[in-house]
Amino acid sequence: MNIRTACLALLAHGEASGYDLKKRWTEGPFSRFFDASFGSIYPTLAKLEQEGLVLFRQEGQAGKPLRKVYSLTESGRQAFMEALSAPPEPDVFRSAFALLALCAPFLPAQVLERAIEVRLNDQRAELAELEAIASTDTRAPISWLVAWGIHHFRSDIAFLEAKGAELAAMAGSAEPGGTYEVCPSCTSGADA
């Protein structure tokens, strides 16, 4: 998903500044599904403005830095519809924890145990945050997204609770310097 589309989609919900967009991707119900840095948000908004897809009003209030509040133009709304009409790209999932799990036989038990514990805490905290949102925000798409997230975290926590010990038990089971093919069919060349 590119930043352009994400900006158009949030602006379709109502006007916002670059700072607001960043907040929506950092806090709140949409924060687990997308993110972008200021270094790409501001240039993207500027480009969208040049292309006539958004326009902005300068809001300079006393005691606060000036704010550029962007809103979609009619052609911006069209571009939004068009971008979202294509079948969505598949999800992206990146997990440092998965790498750790893969390396379990090479690692000391302590490292694995701590990682599992930290992860359980993190996932439980995320779940609690989503449950808090669910209890205050009842608007349909938000509720749906939050319910999806709650479902995911509950499932993930349940798996870790059930199988965490099994993973921890693999610690140190590889002889030092030993070989352990991650994906035998993923090794090309003329290896015997």
Place this chain on the structure above:
Amino acid sequence: MNIRTACLALLAHGEASGYDLKKRWTEGPFSRFFDASFGSIYPTLAKLEQEGLVLFRQEGQAGKPLRKVYSLTESGRQAFMEALSAPPEPDVFRSAFALLALCAPFLPAQVLERAIEVRLNDQRAELAELEAIASTDTRAPISWLVAWGIHHFRSDIAFLEAKGAELAAMAGSAEPGGTYEVCPSCTSGADA
């Protein structure tokens, strides 16, 4: 998770070429958790070699392009342990489908229905692939990772099957040009 650590971790399992690493991140049991392009893999391996963390042997067989097969040095193995000893960074999840769900009230039913159908197919295909791996690879950490993935996809598919219709029903429920705050508390400034 940075590419450096990911390279060290896979090389800790056994020697591999840049091409092999890419395959491991594209196919097989670890493909859902990480990825990197050749444009970063090759420079990273070169840098690791300069730093003495890996060394390579040139394998030039008849009828095939030359292969640079990298393996960890002792200091590489130390760097690997050190990098994995820090508590792992939280997972990253990016979903274009979530953006679509958020925008459901602005979109035609057809678009939503198709997106849900495509997603269900994709997720079922991923699940089938993991189940195939599970039935052929019994080594402990791989099995654990694959079981995690299977658990995740089953849970996700179940949610979509149960709640997909609910999402589709939201299509077109917003008046054109209507406002719908994604995250009211994420709007700063003096919006009265």
Place this chain on the structure above:
DNA sequence: CCCCACATATATCGAATTGATATATGTGGG
């Protein structure tokens, strides 16, 4: 038999994106 597509393999380069930092100002806590 020829050609094209594909797999193996490394490498480079422009474009996109991140992460850190600069700038400016008001507020609240120690």
Place this chain on the structure above:
DNA sequence: CCCACATATATCAATTCGATATATGTGGGG
């Protein structure tokens, strides 16, 4: 009184991606 933090935009070096170039063998279709 000072420092940390929130608001707000902007820029820049460094990282990473995605596309492309190069070279070669294999297998399938016309």
